[in-house]
Every structure is written in C-alpha cells, then in structure tokens.
Amino acid sequence: MTNDEVMSLMEDDDIEALDAEAQEDGDGQLYEHFRLEVDKGQVPLRIDKYLMEHMQHQTRNRIQAAADAGFIQVCSADDMAKGRPARPVKSNYKVRPGDVVFLMLDRPHFDTTIEPEDIPLDVRYEDDHLMVIYKPAGMVVHPGCGNFHGTLVHAIAWHLRNLPSYDPNDPQVGLVHRIDKDTSGLLVVAKTPEAKTSLGKQFFNHDTHRSYVALVWGNFVEDEGRIEGNIGRDVRDRLRMDVFAPDSGIGKPAVTHYRVLERYGYTTLVECRLETGRTHQIRAHMKHIGHPLFSDERYGGCEILRGERTASYKAYIQNCFKLCPRQVLHAKTLGFRHPATGQQMDFTSDLPDDMQLLIDKWRNYFKNKL
Known part of the structure; x- marks a missing residue:
C-alpha cells in the first residue's frame, strides 16, 4: 500500500x-x-x-x-x-x-483503484487544463467503506477515459476540493499536475471565491456575521464534526462568513462564504451558533427546532422534510484564476429543484402568516 x-x-x-x-x-x-x-x-x-x-x-x-x-x-x-x-x-x-x-x-483492506464507470456527468466548463462540474445531491465524491463504486471520481474517469495524460489514480490530477454527499453544487477538476498545483495553492491561500446557499433553523438578529472556530471530529460521534475554540489546539482553523438573504420567521435563507474549507464546516459552524441546517439529520436539523406546537404546523414541517430529505445546502458559486492564463474564472449554478421547491414553500408560508 x-x-x-x-x-x-x-x-x-x-x-x-x-x-x-x-x-x-x-x-x-x-x-x-x-x-x-x-x-x-x-x-x-x-x-x-x-x-x-x-x-x-x-x-x-x-x-x-x-x-x-x-x-x-x-x-x-x-x-x-x-x-x-x-x-x-x-x-x-x-x-x-x-x-x-x-x-x-477496523475494516478490511479494499482496492482503491479507480476504474472508469459510465455515469452521467454534468460538465459546466471544460478546456485542456480543467473542468468545472456540477455534483447532484446524493452522489458520493470519493470511494470509501460502503461506497466502492458509482462515485463522482468514477464518473470523471469515464469522461476523461480517452485522455492519455489523465490517470484517475494519480493524486497529481483530479478533484481539487470536495463537497459532502448530500450537498449539491460546483467542483473543479484539474486535468494536469500543473493545473492541480496552481489550483491547490489558490485554495490553500484562500484566493478562491466560494459561496453556498443554506436554509437554517431560526431567525438571525443581525443581517450578516462571521463565525470562527476550529473544526475537529466530535468525540462522541466520529461521523460528525464539532467546533472548538481557536486557541484550543484542537482541530483545524475555520472561518465562515454569512449573510441573510430571506427571513421566513422560523427559518432563514443565508449565503455562506468560506474563508477555509473544512469537513462539514458550514454544517458544524451553523449548529455551533444555534442555527442547524434545515433537514440536516446528522446535526440535529431534522427536528422541529422553531415554530408552533399545532398539529398543522407539525404536519407542514414533516412535508418540508419529505420535500427535501437532506441538509439544505448548495455550493452555488465558484471562482478562481485559470492555472494557465491567469484569467479570473467565475461560475454560478441554480438551486436544485428540491431546494427551490422547499424555499418557495417557506416563502409562501411566511407570506400567509403576515
């Protein structure tokens, strides 16, 4: 190995x-x-x-x-x-x-070799150096225990199978960053080692521009804010991350900026801009300040955290959960400098249908409550 x-x-x-x-x-x-x-x-x-x-x-x-x-x-x-x-x-x-x-x-060794698999791939931009792709919610990015096939990297390997210089098993090429399985949105793929080195440095130096749209529980007092707190593994649940004090020496430094887009009384639509890109950063940071992502089971967002005690409201929330049965988070924009030309490249993606339908539902609910 x-x-x-x-x-x-x-x-x-x-x-x-x-x-x-x-x-x-x-x-x-x-x-x-x-x-x-x-x-x-x-x-x-x-x-x-x-x-x-x-x-x-x-x-x-x-x-x-x-x-x-x-x-x-x-x-x-x-x-x-x-x-x-x-x-x-x-x-x-x-x-x-x-x-x-x-x-x-505590798990058997498995073969991590990536073989191309004919899986549909939504390519938003492509040239000789890189690709920008859209990942739907529910698709795993990398193979791991329980997900050995059908991942995004298998789909990329198929799309680039006729490119002799691209080896899906070479860490010097491929995905430069990642998003969670149940998060939708934009990702950039490097076709050459030079492109990955350049893009990797931009991500490391926080020179990229990334914004997410999220629906969270609760109403913010302020219109915008900054969350700073180290991200590390939760000691009680190894599949969840926790937030620690910046000077604790635990976890990795992380900063999230947020801005309120719309208020629905019991929930809020926010834009999150990442200064760093840690595992579950937005999900952990939002839970830390008392605003878990709506429908995020792992971080407590699948419970009714705000609102009324009526049977009709409970039924409404359950219908919302069914409409978008995942954390309501979308990687909407991605910006970076082209690794070969130095030109600024900016991409944006529409909200997926499940998120848009849910937001429309909350918008109508709040409008009728006024």
Whole structure:
C-alpha cells in the first residue's frame, strides 16, 4: 500500500464516505493496512514523530488519534524472537531498531483503484487544463467503506477515459476540493499536475471565491456575521464534526462568513462564504451558533427546532422534510484564476429543484402568516 493510500485511510475529510452501519456491525477484528520495519541504525524516537517522517502527508494529530484508538501496534525484536504478537502502543512509545510498526484498522483492506464507470456527468466548463462540474445531491465524491463504486471520481474517469495524460489514480490530477454527499453544487477538476498545483495553492491561500446557499433553523438578529472556530471530529460521534475554540489546539482553523438573504420567521435563507474549507464546516459552524441546517439529520436539523406546537404546523414541517430529505445546502458559486492564463474564472449554478421547491414553500408560508 502506498503512503497516499494510507493517508486516505486516516484522512478526516473521508468520513462522509464511511458506511456507518458497516462500522457498527463490525466484528471487532482489526486488519493490517500498513507495516514498517525500523532500521537497525534508528535512535530511540517517539512513534508519532517517527511515523510523521515515514508516512507522507500525515499530521501528528491524526497519528496520535490512531494510537489512542489502538490502531498503532508494535512488535519488538524481542517479541518476535519469543513469538509474541504485536501490541497497541501510545504516541510516546519510542521505536527501537528491529521494531515492526503496524497500522491496524477496523475494516478490511479494499482496492482503491479507480476504474472508469459510465455515469452521467454534468460538465459546466471544460478546456485542456480543467473542468468545472456540477455534483447532484446524493452522489458520493470519493470511494470509501460502503461506497466502492458509482462515485463522482468514477464518473470523471469515464469522461476523461480517452485522455492519455489523465490517470484517475494519480493524486497529481483530479478533484481539487470536495463537497459532502448530500450537498449539491460546483467542483473543479484539474486535468494536469500543473493545473492541480496552481489550483491547490489558490485554495490553500484562500484566493478562491466560494459561496453556498443554506436554509437554517431560526431567525438571525443581525443581517450578516462571521463565525470562527476550529473544526475537529466530535468525540462522541466520529461521523460528525464539532467546533472548538481557536486557541484550543484542537482541530483545524475555520472561518465562515454569512449573510441573510430571506427571513421566513422560523427559518432563514443565508449565503455562506468560506474563508477555509473544512469537513462539514458550514454544517458544524451553523449548529455551533444555534442555527442547524434545515433537514440536516446528522446535526440535529431534522427536528422541529422553531415554530408552533399545532398539529398543522407539525404536519407542514414533516412535508418540508419529505420535500427535501437532506441538509439544505448548495455550493452555488465558484471562482478562481485559470492555472494557465491567469484569467479570473467565475461560475454560478441554480438551486436544485428540491431546494427551490422547499424555499418557495417557506416563502409562501411566511407570506400567509403576515
């Protein structure tokens, strides 16, 4: 297994692709995904630091989290000589010559090779360097546990199958960013390593322009605002993210700007502009300030959080949930500089039908309440 594959197995941003039921129904067995024998000349060194040097793109926090979960195991030279099995170690364990280090995960190893699949792809722009595509809600971006086929990257591989220079398994090309399975909207794909490097730097330096439209629970006092708080995995639910203080040292820094578009009394339509692009950033930030996304089951938005206690209102909300049974979030605009020409490229996409119908329903409801 390559370092990049190991990285993806431990990547926080892949949690949306995990199959929760498969995780819950597991038999508790651990499966070997990576092993590394410590060189004979190695001086004693903390295992988290050692793995950072030998596992490309890993962060120390991610390695420490794997160790805390019992996924980092070691079989020393003495253990091997006596036939003892590997044992879990903490982050402060110091590796020694002859140690064999294992990454053990709670799911079997699977083949991550991307093969082209004939799946419809909505291409909004394309040239020799890049594509801008529209992803519908419900489509997984990358393959993962429970979603090995039928993903967006399989569809991209099919669309570019006759382009000799494009290898869907080469991390130097392909999708530059991602959105959640049940979020709709625009994404950019790099066809060349040069394009991906340029676009990747723009995303890293926050030089891109991205705005989302979301329907959230509650009415805002202010017309616009800024949310700052680190995004990290929720300690109680590994499929959900939580918000931590900027100076906590937990998670990754994240900033979301929002602006009220329309008010419907019990819900609000907002535009969110990302300064950073963390996993579930808008969903976690909005929940953090008391405005979960409407119909967002994972973050509590599938409950009646505002409004009346009447039977008719409860029935109305249930009909709303059925009309748009996902978090009401759409990646509406995307802007960046073209990696070859330097020209500013700006794209926008209409709201999908389920969101538009829901917004119209709330608009009419609020109008009739006035």
